[in-house]
Each structure stands twice: as structure tokens, then as C-alpha cells.
Amino acid sequence: MASTRNKNTSGNYAAEQDSLLKIRQYEVYKGYRFNDQTCIPGNGLLPARLPLQMFDDNCDIESELRGIGSTNLVKPKTNTMLPPPDRHMASLHITQRAPVIIPKPLVISRDQRFTL
Incomplete structure (x- = not known):
């Protein structure tokens, strides 16, 4: 017997593909990864999530070093990655x-007894 569920209908397939497309569009949305001002956390802040596009040439630099x-x-190879770009x-x-x-420096006097 063929599938009796609605999963194999063209409408459900289109709805599933549409939801997957929306998920992909959200993940590649530039505002999801980049902020207006990306900073290194300083005093009073916990470590932050930095966008991966800032560090996308780490494999190229490591391959160059090895x-x-x-x-x-x-x-x-036509170009060199060394020295790496300054971010x-x-x-x-x-x-x-x-x-x-x-x-102040600790001064210990040697003429005192320590047991009294």
C-alpha cells in the first residue's frame, strides 16, 4: 500500500521546502552574525561570540605555515598569506x-622570637 499520510503530497513537500528555505535564510542573514560594532569584551563583560567570517582564513594561514x-x-600558489592580516x-x-x-616591602626582623 502506498503512503497514506500527507507527507508525500506536493503541498506538504512545498511547505516543508519553504520552512527549510526560511531557516537557511535566517542563518545566512548578515545581521544574525555581524553586529554594527563588533568589539573584544573588556572589563565587566564575559567572552563574546565573534562572527566566523572574521576568522575565515585561519586554515589558509595554517597551510601556509606548514x-x-x-x-x-x-x-x-600565487599569493602568500604571511604575515596574516591585522584585525x-x-x-x-x-x-x-x-x-x-x-x-610595602615586607621587613622580617631576625632578632625576634616567633614562639612568644
């Missing part, structure tokens, strides 16, 4: 850092 593909005669990001602080208090 020499992978350097002897490829079919498609020789200078601002740091965001929401609290002031407390000043460091260094105590």
Missing part, C-alpha cells in the same frame, strides 16, 4: 578597572 601546497605543480578590534569596557595596590 607549507601545504607549496610544491603543487598543477595549481601553484584590530576595539575593546569595550563597562566598568572601570580597580587600581592595583602594591604593599
Whole structure:
């Protein structure tokens, strides 16, 4: 007997594909991954989720450091990734850092008895 459910109808198939398309569009939506201002967390903030597109050439840099593909005669490498590009990001602080208090040097006098 053929399928008796509605899963194999063309309408349900179209609805399922539409929901999958909406999920994919949400995942590739630029605002989902990038903020207007991406900063490194500073004082008073927990580690943040940084967009992966900022670090998309890590594999290329590692391959360059290990020499992978350097002897490829079919498609020789034309450009180098070294030194890696500088990604200078601002740091965001929401609290002031407390000043460091260094105590005076400890002076131990050797002519005192410690048991009394």
C-alpha cells in the first residue's frame, strides 16, 4: 500500500521546502552574525561570540605555515598569506578597572622570637 499520510503530497513537500528555505535564510542573514560594532569584551563583560567570517582564513594561514601546497605543480600558489592580516578590534569596557595596590616591602626582623 502506498503512503497514506500527507507527507508525500506536493503541498506538504512545498511547505516543508519553504520552512527549510526560511531557516537557511535566517542563518545566512548578515545581521544574525555581524553586529554594527563588533568589539573584544573588556572589563565587566564575559567572552563574546565573534562572527566566523572574521576568522575565515585561519586554515589558509595554517597551510601556509606548514607549507601545504607549496610544491603543487598543477595549481601553484600565487599569493602568500604571511604575515596574516591585522584585525584590530576595539575593546569595550563597562566598568572601570580597580587600581592595583602594591604593599610595602615586607621587613622580617631576625632578632625576634616567633614562639612568644
